[in-house]
Structure formats: C-alpha cells, structure tokens
Amino acid sequence: MSTSTGAGFVPPAPGEEVELELPGFFRLYRSGRFDRYVGLDKLPASLEPETGVVSKDVTVDLSTGVTARLYLPSLADGDSTKKLPVLVYFHGGAFCLESAASPIYHRHLNTLAFITPVLAVSVDYRLAPEHPLPVAYEDSWATLRWVFSLADPWLAEHGDPKRIFLAGDSAGGNIAHQLALRAGTRPEGEGIAIKGVALIHPYFWGSAPLGAEPTDTGLRGLMEQIWKFLCPETSGLDDRRINPLADGGRSLAELGCERVLVSVAEKDHLRHRGKAYFEKLKASGWPGEAELVETADAEHVFHLFYPETEEGREMHKALADFFSKE
Structure with a gap:
C-alpha cells in the first residue's frame, strides 16, 4: 500500500x-x-523556555525503529536525585494519524510534565495502514517494557518505578486499556506494576448502539469500515480490542493497575461507551479505585485544541492531580 x-x-x-x-x-x-x-506537522524536541521542560527523542527498539519522546521537567529545587512519577502516553489519531512530535501532543506533554510534575514518555507507535493493528499495541507494549527496564539515563536517575502511569486520548486511550489488561497477565506482565491508567475520551465502539449512542446507520457503517481498515484481521465491531464491553474475553477485573480515571465529553459520541466502561469496571470486582470525569458542553479531545480555556485548564489539572497521587 x-x-x-x-x-x-x-x-x-x-x-x-x-x-x-x-x-x-x-x-x-x-x-x-x-x-x-x-497530523503532518512536527516539532523538534527542545528546551521549552516558558516551562523549563526539556525533551529528547530516543529509539526504543532498533529492530522496528520505534521511538519515544521524553519530557523532563526542571528540578527547580536543585534536587537532582528527586524521583518523579513516570507517565507513558499514547497519542490519539484513530491509529493512523498524528505522532509524538505533533504540535498538539508536544504542547500537551510539555504542559503535563510542567504542572504535575512528571517525567513523560510519549510513544511514537507505528501507524496504520502501513502498519495495521495490532502493530500499535505491540510497539506500545515494547515501549512500556523499555520504560520499566530504566534503560534511559533520565528514567534511571529521575523516574520512580513504583509510580508509573499510562494515559492516552481516543485511540491512545484504547491502547492504554489494552496494555493495562496485558499487564494483568502472568507471566507476560511479570514486573510491570502500573500505578494508574487515564483513559481520555477512549476510542471504544460496538456493533449495536449502547444507551443514547447514535443510531444513524451511515455513521455506524463508517465506524465499522474504519475499524476493519485499521485492523484487517478483526472479527468485527465486537472484537474486544474495539469493544471491551463485549461478551467473552477477559474481564475488566483483570486490569493490572491500582487506579483508573475515565474522562468523557458531553458532545462526544464516544462518551456513552466511556461511561459504560467505567460502570462495568466498578461492577467487575476489580479491587482498584475508579474515577469518572465528565466535561459539559465539550467536544472530543477539546483540551488538546483549546488548552487555554477554563475547561482545558480543568482537564489538565484533573490529569496532573491523578498522576501526582502516591
């Protein structure tokens, strides 16, 4: 192709x-x-003068060429031994758009690194259709294992391996969920102890409308076409990779993390699945702590495009508070 x-x-x-x-x-x-x-524009890794956050690009896997962009906040107190929570972030873009170097994501990770503060790892997984799913999941899992290895000097010196968080928006939220499930698998997830997972407007769908989800056949047909394009090996929209609420497969009780934050937006047609995910997680017997954040009168991933609005600032604060918890 x-x-x-x-x-x-x-x-x-x-x-x-x-x-x-x-x-x-x-x-x-x-x-x-x-x-x-x-998602075509890219910004270089750099020092951000306004925040003091410095970023760099690293190669995670030489065999695939997968890279990540790391963000290190300024240690203003002069304590170079200070250990920071580590945020592993997966960008959105329907698995086929955007990158870790996209302006909206470079700005977003700079902001989170500064206000939390957190050492952030933004994963540049390979995109469909050149690399159809499950490649994005495999690249992201390889990066997560690399993070836990503390192979990079920033991670080794400043990262707290007991406070590693996953987060992502849209397709990235889908990836974060998949990795949290995988981390709960033994022996594959051995040594992968995730503190918390933030699913921001996660890209989940299904074959039948859920609750007040749109029933328009044109929209639902397009969503099915897109998913089959992204994941040619799929069985359809009740594949657990796109529909974690479908019958069969692994229970949400198996999530390998201590806390989950689910964020939804009122004007986003994905919100119904996000809320249903939150409710099913709470009812699953999973022993962790779950939190739902719903933003009124807001569109899908509004905080990326309008970070200076009151709603955008509130979203960043909610995420920073989540990543700051001991």
Missing part, C-alpha cells in the same frame, strides 16, 4: 476511486494510495 501525505485536503484526482474517507482527516483510494490531511 502506497502512502501520500499533503498539507491540506484536496479533491480526488479525475479517475481515482475512493475506497474509504473520513472527510478532512484521511482518504483511502482503491489503488491503495492513502492520503493524510492532519
């Missing part, structure tokens, strides 16, 4: 047949060409 990226949305060329399109975001042609229209 060939890939093309451009700076903006353009109409199909004459004679080109479109296989699948999410208007304004991406387009797949019958020829196999794939165009992305967002």
Whole structure:
C-alpha cells in the first residue's frame, strides 16, 4: 500500500476511486494510495523556555525503529536525585494519524510534565495502514517494557518505578486499556506494576448502539469500515480490542493497575461507551479505585485544541492531580 501525505485536503484526482474517507482527516483510494490531511506537522524536541521542560527523542527498539519522546521537567529545587512519577502516553489519531512530535501532543506533554510534575514518555507507535493493528499495541507494549527496564539515563536517575502511569486520548486511550489488561497477565506482565491508567475520551465502539449512542446507520457503517481498515484481521465491531464491553474475553477485573480515571465529553459520541466502561469496571470486582470525569458542553479531545480555556485548564489539572497521587 502506497502512502501520500499533503498539507491540506484536496479533491480526488479525475479517475481515482475512493475506497474509504473520513472527510478532512484521511482518504483511502482503491489503488491503495492513502492520503493524510492532519497530523503532518512536527516539532523538534527542545528546551521549552516558558516551562523549563526539556525533551529528547530516543529509539526504543532498533529492530522496528520505534521511538519515544521524553519530557523532563526542571528540578527547580536543585534536587537532582528527586524521583518523579513516570507517565507513558499514547497519542490519539484513530491509529493512523498524528505522532509524538505533533504540535498538539508536544504542547500537551510539555504542559503535563510542567504542572504535575512528571517525567513523560510519549510513544511514537507505528501507524496504520502501513502498519495495521495490532502493530500499535505491540510497539506500545515494547515501549512500556523499555520504560520499566530504566534503560534511559533520565528514567534511571529521575523516574520512580513504583509510580508509573499510562494515559492516552481516543485511540491512545484504547491502547492504554489494552496494555493495562496485558499487564494483568502472568507471566507476560511479570514486573510491570502500573500505578494508574487515564483513559481520555477512549476510542471504544460496538456493533449495536449502547444507551443514547447514535443510531444513524451511515455513521455506524463508517465506524465499522474504519475499524476493519485499521485492523484487517478483526472479527468485527465486537472484537474486544474495539469493544471491551463485549461478551467473552477477559474481564475488566483483570486490569493490572491500582487506579483508573475515565474522562468523557458531553458532545462526544464516544462518551456513552466511556461511561459504560467505567460502570462495568466498578461492577467487575476489580479491587482498584475508579474515577469518572465528565466535561459539559465539550467536544472530543477539546483540551488538546483549546488548552487555554477554563475547561482545558480543568482537564489538565484533573490529569496532573491523578498522576501526582502516591
């Protein structure tokens, strides 16, 4: 499958047949060409003058080329031995858009590193369709194991291995859930002790409408098309990777973490699944502590695009408070 990226949305060329399109975001042609229209800009790792947070890019796995961007806050008190909670973050973008270097994510992780403070690891997992699912899950798991190995000097010197958190928005929230389940598996999860997981507007769906979820057949058909495009090996929308509430498979009681925060937004059509996930988790027998944060009159991942609004600041504070807990 060939890939093309451009700076903006353009109409199909004459004679080109479109296989699948999410208007304004991406387009797949019958020829196999794939165009992305967002998430193309990248910012370099750097020192952020306003916050004192410094970032760097590291290669996590030489065999796959997977990288991560690390963020280290300024230790203003001069204590170079201070141990910080570690946040492993998975960006959103429907598994096929954005990167750890995207401006919205570089800004977001800088902010979280500064206000918490936390040592953040933003995972640059490989994207579909060039690398269809489950590649993103495998890249993310490899990065998590790398974090626990403390192979990087920043992690070894400043990271607290007893306070490692996972978080992600949209597709990244889906990844964070999958890794928390995997961490609860023995022997695979041996040595992976996760303090908490924050699922921010998580990308969960299913074959049948749930509660007040949209019933529009066009929307639901598009969601199914997109999922099958992202994960060609899937059995459908009740695959537990997209629908953790489906019958069968592993119980949410097996999550390998102590705390979970689920965040939803009122104007996001994914909110119903997020709330149902929270309720099912509480009823599952899982022994941890669960918290739900719901933002009124807000769209999907609003805090990434409008971080300076009152709602955006409140979201960042809720996350910082969650990552700060002992």
